Amino acid sequence: xxxxxxxxxxxxxxxxxxxxxxxxxxxxxxxxxxxxxxxxxxxxxxxxxxxxxxxxxxxxxxxxxxxxxxxxxxxxxxxxxxxxxxxxxxxxxxxxxxxxxxxxxxxxxxxxxxxxxxxxxxxxxxxxxxxxxxxxxxxxxxxxxxxxxxxxxxxxxxxxxxxxxxxxxxxxxxxxxxxxxxxxxxxxxxxxxxxxxxxxxxxxxxxxxxxxxxxxxxxxxxxxxxxxxxxxxxxxxxxxxxxxxxxxxxxxxxxxxxxxxxxxxxxxxxxxxxxxxxxxxxxxxxxxxxxxxxxxxxxxxxxxxxxxxxxxxxxxxxxxxxxxxxxxxxxxxxxxxxxxxxxxx
Amino acid sequence: xxxxxxxxxxxxxxxxxxxxxxxxxxxxxxxxxxxxxxxxxxxxxxxxxxxxxxxxxxxxxxxxxxxxxxxxxxxxxxxxxxxxxxxxxxxxxxxxxxxxxxxxxxxxxxxxxxxxxxxxxxxxxxxxxxxxxxxxxxxxxxxxxxxxxxxxxxxxxxxxxxxxxxxxxxxxxxxxxxxxxxxxxxxxxxxxxxxxxxxxxxxxxxxxxxxxxxxxxxxxxxxxxxxxxxxxxxxxxxxxxxxxxxxxxxxxxxxxxxxxxxxxxxxxxxxxxxxxxxxxxxxxxxxxxxxxxxxxxxxxxxxxxxxxxxxxxxxxxxxxxxxxxxxxxxxxxxxxxxxxxxxxxxxxxxxxxxxxxxxxxxxxxxxxxxxxxxxxxxxxxxxxxxxxxxxxxxxxxxxxxxxxxxxxxxxxxxxxxxxxxxxxxxxxxxxxxxxxxxxxxxxxxxxxxxxxxxxxxxxxxx
Numbered sequence: 001x002x003x004x005x006x007x008x009x010x011x012x013x014x015x016x017x018x019x020x021x022x023x024x025x026x027x028x029x030x031x032x033x034x035x036x037x038x039x040x041x042x043x044x045x046x047x048x049x050x051x052x053x054x055x056x057x058x059x060x061x062x063x064x065x066x067x068x069x070x071x072x073x074x075x076x077x078x079x080x081x082x083x084x085x086x087x088x089x090x091x092x093x094x095x096x097x098x099x100x101x102x103x104x105x106x107x108x109x110x111x112x113x114x115x116x117x118x119x120x121x122x123x124x125x126x127x128x129x130x131x132x133x134x135x136x137x138x139x140x141x142x143x144x145x146x147x148x149x150x151x152x153x154x155x156x157x158x159x160x161x162x163x164x165x166x167x168x169x170x171x172x173x174x175x176x177x178x179x180x181x182x183x184x185x186x187x188x189x190x191x192x193x194x195x196x197x198x199x200x201x202x203x204x205x206x207x208x209x210x211x212x213x214x215x216x217x218x219x220x221x222x223x224x225x226x227x228x229x230x231x232x233x234x235x236x237x238x239x240x241x242x243x244x245x246x247x248x249x250x251x252x253x254x255x256x257x258x259x260x261x262x263x264x265x266x267x268x269x270x271x272x273x274x275x276x277x278x279x280x281x282x283x284x285x286x287x288x289x290x291x292x293x294x295x296x297x298x299x300x301x302x303x304x305x306x307x308x309x310x311x312x313x314x315x316x317x318x319x320x321x322x323x324x325x326x327x328x329x330x331x332x333x334x335x336x337x338x339x340x341x342x343x344x345x
Numbered sequence: 346x347x348x349x350x351x352x353x354x355x356x357x358x359x360x361x362x363x364x365x366x367x368x369x370x371x372x373x374x375x376x377x378x379x380x381x382x383x384x385x386x387x388x389x390x391x392x393x394x395x396x397x398x399x400x401x402x403x404x405x406x407x408x409x410x411x412x413x414x415x416x417x418x419x420x421x422x423x424x425x426x427x428x429x430x431x432x433x434x435x436x437x438x439x440x441x442x443x444x445x446x447x448x449x450x451x452x453x454x455x456x457x458x459x460x461x462x463x464x465x466x467x468x469x470x471x472x473x474x475x476x477x478x479x480x481x482x483x484x485x486x487x488x489x490x491x492x493x494x495x496x497x498x499x500x501x502x503x504x505x506x507x508x509x510x511x512x513x514x515x516x517x518x519x520x521x522x523x524x525x526x527x528x529x530x531x532x533x534x535x536x537x538x539x540x541x542x543x544x545x546x547x548x549x550x551x552x553x554x555x556x557x558x559x560x561x562x563x564x565x566x567x568x569x570x571x572x573x574x575x576x577x578x579x580x581x582x583x584x585x586x587x588x589x590x591x592x593x594x595x596x597x598x599x600x601x602x603x604x605x606x607x608x609x610x611x612x613x614x615x616x617x618x619x620x621x622x623x624x625x626x627x628x629x630x631x632x633x634x635x636x637x638x639x640x641x642x643x644x645x646x647x648x649x650x651x652x653x654x655x656x657x658x659x660x661x662x663x664x665x666x667x668x669x670x671x672x673x674x675x676x677x678x679x680x681x682x683x684x685x686x687x688x689x690x691x692x693x694x695x696x697x698x699x700x701x702x703x704x705x706x707x708x709x710x711x712x713x714x715x716x717x718x719x720x721x722x723x724x725x726x727x728x729x730x731x732x733x734x735x736x737x738x739x740x741x742x743x744x745x746x747x748x749x750x751x752x753x754x755x756x757x758x759x760x761x762x763x764x765x766x767x768x769x770x771x772x773x774x775x776x777x778x779x780x781x782x783x784x785x786x787x788x789x790x791x792x793x794x795x796x797x798x799x800x801x802x803x804x805x806x807x
Contacts (some may be wrong), residue, residue, distance in 0.1 A: 041377075041378070042377065045394065046396060048353075048394065048396070049396045052352075052353025052393075052415075053351060053354070053415075054357070054416065064378075082553070113586075114585075114586065114588075115584055115585050115586035115588070116586035116587075117586075118583060118584060118586050119584040119585060119586065120584075123581075123584035123585065124585070125581075125585040125588050125589045127588060127589065132549070132553075132589070133581070133585075133589075134584075135577075137572055137576050137577075140572060140576065140577055142545075143541070143542050143544075143546045143548075143573065144545050144548055144549035144552065144577060145549060146542075146546050146549060147545060147546035147547060147548060147549020147552070147553070148549045148550065148552060148553045149549075150546055150549065150555075151549070151554065151555050154505070154550070154555060155555075173541065174541045174542055174545060177537075177539040177541055177542025177543075178542055178545070178546070180539065180542070181536070181537065181539065181542055181543065181546060184537070263378075265391075268355065269356040269389070270389075271390055271391055284378075316397075334463045335463055337462060337463065338463075338466050340582055340585075340586055340587035341582065341583050341621050341622055342582070342622070342646050343582060343587075343590045343645035343646055344645070345640075345643070345644045345646070345673070
């Protein structure tokens, strides 16, 4: 048994975007990618704006810049699969089909929010969409996701859990406790490291040994890993196919390191002094996932100018509607203070 | 109408800031995401990004302006199809700090802080288990716990047991004896030594609808896992608005054993009982251990099940049935009395019963209450007793500071102050890490003699 998982047999790989599009990526799929990434970006911009107006309180961690990661991965998942992530979770919720109204209303702390206003930005769930949070303790989602994968296997569902974590969380001990059990028991889980290069204000270079190859972090447990251009939605999708198929077929966990970048601060109140404006600008200009997909669309004549404008307009309407709902939905009734602590025995 | 660009808040506490400089000029076209301006507070410099596409029509607040209130319009953005003419329609009267929204915002409670919280719902009275008049079998606590798990695993396929040495080794304290043989490796799972990891894994499985029993070799090791017990298991139902529950049992020995030193000898009853979202159970007898563990496994909430190593080998009569349950949240009067109430749980019930026997010889009739459940606390049973005896002694093995006895004392003071004829006394572990030396360990833990002394003192007898 032990030999099947030697690191030599399951050596981590480095993957980059292929220039030609894979045959199964058709125009319709490209448009879906574009729409979904744009929705996340516009939604997050609006959330930032509402935060600036004092309508969203507490912490608010925006996903702007990282959209290709979750959109690419979600495109290979089945309805029965599950995902969970950290506190930077708005994009994941939108990508798995949760209602933007309910997400935005949770951000404003209203009864129409996914958690009736009792969870906030970092704590939303949708069993219907297979979204298991929204976790505020860095790294805690990793054993929880591993446990959901355990349940998938226990119930013989042929389903996969995708547990997202940041490069910062990757230094938490419980991540390795999870790697060990997931590999030991061949659990159907894909760990997606969203390496946006900073854990709050500390760069991976300053926090992580061998920081250029975080996808190797599962090697000691015999978990294969790959590094992927997380700013290229098609590359993400192609890589995710391999990882998800690996997990689904009973071969155990897989680690994907997504090279990505967040344009905004760690949270709204982060002035981001730990990096230069030029660094941010360079990524925006050269690697922006939406612009890159737009270039592919132009080249392949996927859609005309009017169609493009229509998508922009549609997305803007969805976001505006969510912002309106998030302000018109009432705050939870005071009686909600005491509900949902315990389930009835 | 042009779109107003408002002075943003960088944090919930920011009320005003400096508009340091504009990065765009009037007439510039902007795209969503473009940096429009920089603002400064005493703590940070931040960029204001455009949320909409358009043309920067008019700058209302110039660069290098101090003390700009949050939500003041600082510029106007012309949308596609709008021109400078639309700017003239803009009313300068709006140039006051105001929340400009597309819809009428509902009242935000930070503005209405004088609204009192509604009264907490009253705890429902829980019926005790029905009296058992059928046959009984003398059973150790160890066997009773095993039987409870085996019966519930037969009853529900989703119940499984995981922990260190629970399968092949048959349990570090032999609680899971025979379970691997009956249920197989899929449902009786040896984990690596990785408490934080397997507690979190168990919570994830519970989120998804399984019913894990997570054994800690001792609750001392569960401190490694306490983040998942509290932040993940106890709080998620509330944070999800009731959507996601954690039907999980965390069980294992708690408190002092016999000379295992400070790191292996702590009582965690008050730690876990502190937290809403958890239920905390700590039985004494084998019948209660069995009935409560079965209830805990069936409960849709996370239950902390605190056992005691020194009780594992003690035998008690247990009803001869595979459907014996004891309700969580109901205390039991294990010895009726009239002069003083002694409230305790777990191994200290035995010490309290010994003390009551001695006190009876001196003419003091002590009523001994076995809490069985710490949270939710059965205040009704305690208060009924105190209203009768007018005197209260609490007994626990853990430290007194912020302990279970402190909570009971406060509760009785609040709800039955006029019934008390003497100050409540707390018998508890001495306020030191538990020593190893046999004589010191004995001195550090509550003994029946301490209970006798306290009971006499609250009765003003010596």
